[in-house]
Amino acid sequence: MKPRHKKLLWVLGGLSLLGVATGLVLNALKSNLNYFYSPTQVSNHEAPSNRSFRLGGLVVDGSLKRQTDGLTVEFIVTDTANNIPVRYKGILPDLFKEGKSVVAQGKLGADGHFVADQVLAKHDENYMPPEAAKALEDAKKLNAGKAPKL
Amino acid sequence: MIPELGHFALILALTLALAQGILPLIGAATNQTNFMAVARPAAQGQFVFVAIAFACLAYAFLVNDFSVQYVATNSNTRLPAQYRFAAVWGGHEGSILLWTLTLSVWTLLVTLFSRHLPQEMAARVLGVMGLISVGFLLFMLLVSNPFDRLIPAAMEGRDLNPLLQDPGMVIHPPILYIGYVGFSVAFAFALAALMGGRLDAAWARWSRPWTTAAWMFLTLGIALGSWWAYYELGWGGWWFWDPVENASFLPWLVGTALIHSLAVTEKRGTFKSWTVLLAITAFSLSLLGTFLVRSGVLTSVHAFATDPKRGVFILIFLAIVIGASLLLFAWRAPKVGLGGKFALISRETFLLANNVLLLVATGAVLLGTLYPLFIDALDLGKISVGPPYFDAVFMPLMAPAIFLMGIGPFARWKEQSLPELAKRLKWAFGVALISALLMPLIIGKWTPLISFGLLLAFWVIAAGVYGVWSRLAQTPGVMLSRIAKQTPSWWGMQLAHLGIAIFIIGVTLVKGYETENDVRMNIGSTVTMNNYVFTFRGATQQAGPNYQAWVGDVEISKNGKLVTTMHPEKRNYLATGMAMTEAAIDAGITRDLYVALGEPLENGAWSVRVYHKPFVDWIWGGCVLMALGGLLAISDRRYRLHQRSAKASDALPVGSQA
Numbered sequence: 001m002k003p004r005h006k007k008l009l010w011v012l013g014g015l016s017l018l019g020v021a022t023g024l025v026l027n028a029l030k031s032n033l034n035y036f037y038s039p040t041q042v043s044n045h046e047a048p049s050n051r052s053f054r055l056g057g058l059v060v061d062g063s064l065k066r067q068t069d070g071l072t073v074e075f076i077v078t079d080t081a082n083n084i085p086v087r088y089k090g091i092l093p094d095l096f097k098e099g100k101s102v103v104a105q106g107k108l109g110a111d112g113h114f115v116a117d118q119v120l121a122k123h124d125e126n127y128m129p130p131e132a133a134k135a136l137e138d139a140k141k142l143n144a145g146k147a148p149k150l
Numbered sequence: 151m152i153p154e155l156g157h158f159a160l161i162l163a164l165t166l167a168l169a170q171g172i173l174p175l176i177g178a179a180t181n182q183t184n185f186m187a188v189a190r191p192a193a194q195g196q197f198v199f200v201a202i203a204f205a206c207l208a209y210a211f212l213v214n215d216f217s218v219q220y221v222a223t224n225s226n227t228r229l230p231a232q233y234r235f236a237a238v239w240g241g242h243e244g245s246i247l248l249w250t251l252t253l254s255v256w257t258l259l260v261t262l263f264s265r266h267l268p269q270e271m272a273a274r275v276l277g278v279m280g281l282i283s284v285g286f287l288l289f290m291l292l293v294s295n296p297f298d299r300l301i302p303a304a305m306e307g308r309d310l311n312p313l314l315q316d317p318g319m320v321i322h323p324p325i326l327y328i329g330y331v332g333f334s335v336a337f338a339f340a341l342a343a344l345m346g347g348r349l350d351a352a353w354a355r356w357s358r359p360w361t362t363a364a365w366m367f368l369t370l371g372i373a374l375g376s377w378w379a380y381y382e383l384g385w386g387g388w389w390f391w392d393p394v395e396n397a398s399f400l401p402w403l404v405g406t407a408l409i410h411s412l413a414v415t416e417k418r419g420t421f422k423s424w425t426v427l428l429a430i431t432a433f434s435l436s437l438l439g440t441f442l443v444r445s446g447v448l449t450s451v452h453a454f455a456t457d458p459k460r461g462v463f464i465l466i467f468l469a470i471v472i473g474a475s476l477l478l479f480a481w482r483a484p485k486v487g488l489g490g491k492f493a494l495i496s497r498e499t500f501l502l503a504n505n506v507l508l509l510v511a512t513g514a515v516l517l518g519t520l521y522p523l524f525i526d527a528l529d530l531g532k533i534s535v536g537p538p539y540f541d542a543v544f545m546p547l548m549a550p551a552i553f554l555m556g557i558g559p560f561a562r563w564k565e566q567s568l569p570e571l572a573k574r575l576k577w578a579f580g581v582a583l584i585s586a587l588l589m590p591l592i593i594g595k596w597t598p599l600i601s602f603g604l605l606l607a608f609w610v611i612a613a614g615v616y617g618v619w620s621r622l623a624q625t626p627g628v629m630l631s632r633i634a635k636q637t638p639s640w641w642g643m644q645l646a647h648l649g650i651a652i653f654i655i656g657v658t659l660v661k662g663y664e665t666e667n668d669v670r671m672n673i674g675s676t677v678t679m680n681n682y683v684f685t686f687r688g689a690t691q692q693a694g695p696n697y698q699a700w701v702g703d704v705e706i707s708k709n710g711k712l713v714t715t716m717h718p719e720k721r722n723y724l725a726t727g728m729a730m731t732e733a734a735i736d737a738g739i740t741r742d743l744y745v746a747l748g749e750p751l752e753n754g755a756w757s758v759r760v761y762h763k764p765f766v767d768w769i770w771g772g773c774v775l776m777a778l779g780g781l782l783a784i785s786d787r788r789y790r791l792h793q794r795s796a797k798a799s800d801a802l803p804v805g806s807q808a
């Protein structure tokens with residue numbers, strides 16, 4: 001093999017590897033990005049109905065209801081402007097509390113409930129998940145002057 | 151008084167760091183021996199003062215001095231003494247102090263073990279490390295002082311985050327930091343070599359043990375963090391592709407590439423520019439990790455923007471470090487020249503492929519970690535990149551790297567014939583393939599992914615065993631002396647590769663065969679899982695030193711015989727009111743049983759997580775083997791022998807220049 005051919009082979013090998021890697025990354029990104037929606041956006045039907053997304057806000061006080069199996073829970077998430085009921089089967093994280101912020105990941109169900117497959121635990125009680133904080137902030141801007149529904 | 155002493159010690163450390171960072175570099179550039187001689191005493195003095203500052207902060211924690219803001223935020227009178235000590239690095243300010251202390255310990259070690267180096271090389275290495283230290287000391291003194299007073303003093307501290315009140319958290323950060331910061335030595339060696347224009351085999355040989363040592367600690371630190379998450383977060387996961395985890399994993403990936411590239415540079419004198427670039431990248435990613443974790447940018451880009459002092463400081467520091475080292479690289483690297491030539495099929499090529507794959511994987515993980523931050527910073531919405539992204543990208547990139555790992559050690563330097571390689575390795579591959587196909591059938595469930603994971607692991611093991619066997623067979627003498635005749639670094643390589651295989655087996659079997667059950671358990675009710683019967687006997691209240699706990703009582707039996715009783719806890723920490731799950735784990739070589747309390751239900755019933763995790767401990771066992779492999783490699787006498795001979799030969803050119 002001539003040196004020139006060898007160099008060409010190296011370059012081609014490198015480029016094809018880079019191509020494969022880029023393809024992998026783009027493909028994986030496309031199917032695994034989780035977009036975030038606030039309760040207001042969900043109420044306005046801006047959220048997708050067939051793919052998973054994240055919902056964040058505050059858990060409404062007194063809204064947590066447990067079904068008899070002891071595992072399925074329902075609670076309401078609010079951004080103080082709009083409320084979305086959430087259903088989740090599983091054990092809630094330690095820092096889940098009524099009146100505190102929460103981020104849930106899942107899909108919209110046919111009955112209008114947000115069916116969560118994951119409720120996110122955070123490391124510190126005083127810490128508010130950025131998504132939840134943003135939802136509250138947006139609602140506040142939107143609702144300036146209007147009385148909240150709660 | 152004591153906190154002021156600590157503050158003052160930091161200021162003195164800064165002045166010494168400035169002397170250590172500036173004078174030796176000038177001395178090396180202008181060939182003034184007395185300037186270069188400043189490096190060692192300045193570095194050692196700096197260590198003393200940073201250690202004093204650290205001791206002062208630890209003292210403030212032990213005596214509950216709540217007039218210090220940082221102590222009041224991160225401690226409490228009811229916190230047990232060992233956790234009050236660990237609380238020193240429980241928050242931002244103290245972590246940076248620990249970072250700086252770690253850096254000064256590494257620098258101290260360099261001053262002690264660099265006597266054989268040419269004076270200008272040692273002066274440059276210590277000078278670069280001094281400059282890094284200047285950055286961190288300035289950071290503490292200007293924007294993140296752990297000794298800031300709180301006036302009036304708090305009556306009681308706010309307590310350490312309960313998640314951190316755990317033995318694993320006491321040792322995880324120091325070990326991780328030793329690893330992180332250790333790459334500063336490799337970085338300093340690379341820059342020193344660039345400045346001096348001597349990127350040669352001797353330089354690679356000097357930096358190899360340091361790099362391997364840092365890599366070893368980083369491996370252990372990451373494994374400890376993963377193990378801690380597994381038992382402390384209460385839901386049995388061991389890796390989440392969380393940005394904080396990625397921050398420690400990125401330098402590990404590049405560090406792994408670096409130790410392989412250094413091997414090529416030492417043995418063959420080639421890959422020199424590439425090795426330097428890797429050393430710069432590994433340390434830059436360590437700094438980037440510190441920035442990500444410590445600036446609050448992960449919590450919220452916007453929170454970061456409202457209190458930007460710290461983040462901006464680290465960002466500027468990062469820009470200076472990366473910018474200056476890349477500039478130096480661009481200026482000096484073209485003079486480095488190429489090393490020995492090698493053919494398309496050769497050990498060099500295999501190691502190059504390993505490097506490229508590791509770097510591409512690093513890029514993919516980095517992209518997934520930073521992408522949401524960029525999108526948020528540009529106000530394009532809020533997104534998160536889930537673990538499936540990382541799984542989908544990382545696995546396909548690592549699979550070929552692992553496959554090459556089996557072949558690489560058999561390939562010759564310079565040129566290797568492919569048919570010969572295939573002939574030597576066909577049996578190892580055959581054995582691995584057949585056992586990987588059959589093993590899942592014996593266990594009970596076959597999926598392509600399980601078989602593929604096992605194939606990679608068995609392939610590495612089979613090739614390794616064959617490699618060891620054929621090497622020993624070629625060595626004359628009795629078995630014991632044959633084993634002793636191989637170099638420790640060769641054994642270290644074999645052991646670390648075995649560690650990877652063990653790790654893959656753990657990951658594959660846990661992902662393939664774990665059983666997770668979230669159930670409601672009444673008193674006396676049972677759950678059966680993989681022949682284990684879990685019986686819930688109720689939960690009782692008990693008081694801990696600074697918490698109240700519900701302690702569950704779960705009996706495990708197998709074939710009618712009692713195996714063990716497990717006591718998962720649900721704690722409520724008094725100072726913060728935070729709830730914490732303490733999982734109970736019955737660990738074993740072939741399986742872990744994992745029980746965690748969920749929430750109390752009516753009539754003494756609880757929701758409970760009951761998990762069966764086959765071979766999960768192999769994940770961390772594999773990491774320990776990798777670290778042990780690193781330890782063996784460092785212990786190689788070759789480094790000390792070569793150092794002595796290097797001293798004799800290297801002294802000449804330096805002297806002749808003068």
